[in-house]
Amino acid sequence: MDLDQNVLSRLTTKTGVELQNGDGKTILFKVPEGQKCIITHCVPRNPSGSLAGGTDFDLGDGANADTWKNAVDLSSMTATTDYMVIEGNNAKYTIFDAGDEFGIKPVTGATADVTATIDVFGYLFDE
Numbered sequence: 001m002d003l004d005q006n007v008l009s010r011l012t013t014k015t016g017v018e019l020q021n022g023d024g025k026t027i028l029f030k031v032p033e034g035q036k037c038i039i040t041h042c043v044p045r046n047p048s049g050s051l052a053g054g055t056d057f058d059l060g061d062g063a064n065a066d067t068w069k070n071a072v073d074l075s076s077m078t079a080t081t082d083y084m085v086i087e088g089n090n091a092k093y094t095i096f097d098a099g100d101e102f103g104i105k106p107v108t109g110a111t112a113d114v115t116a117t118i119d120v121f122g123y124l125f126d127e
Contacts, residue, residue: 008040008123015117019047019054019074021109025065029102029120037096039068039122042104045083046117051075053111057104059086061096065105068093077116098127 012029031037042059054074060067072086096102102120 011120011122013119016115017118018115019106019110020113023106025103025105027101027103031096031098031100033098035098035124036127037124041087041121043085043119044116047077047114049112049114050078051110051114054109056108057106059104061100065103
C-alpha cells in the first residue's frame with residue numbers, strides 16, 4: 001500500500017502577529033505555486049498580553065481574510081501561556097489555490113497592543 005506524502009502537517013509558524021483592534025491583515029501562509037491547500041486548524045498561542053476585547057477575528061484569504069472562519073473570539077486568552085485550537089469542523093470550505101494568502105484580520109481586536117504566535121495546520125497537494 002502506498003502512503004500519500006501530503007499528510008497533515010504544520011504548514012507554518014508565524015510569530016509577532018499583531019492582534020490589536022485596528023491592526024490590518026497578517027499573512028500567515030501563502031500557498032506555493034503548483035499546489036493547492038486545505039487548512040484544517042490554526043493555533044494562536046503565547047500572547048504577549050491579554051487579548052481582552054478581542055471578540056472578532058477573521059481567518060482566510062482575500063483582503064478581509066474572511067473565507068475560512070469569521071468572528072472568532074480570542075478574548076479569553078489572557079495569559080502568556082494560553083492557546084486555542086481553531087478548527088473548521090462540520091462546515092464546507094473552498095480549497096485554497098496556488099498564490100492564495102491565508103491570514104488573520106482583527107475586526108474587533110484586543111484593546112491592548114498584543115502579539116501572538118500562530119501555527120497553521122493542513123496539507124498541500126498538487127494541482
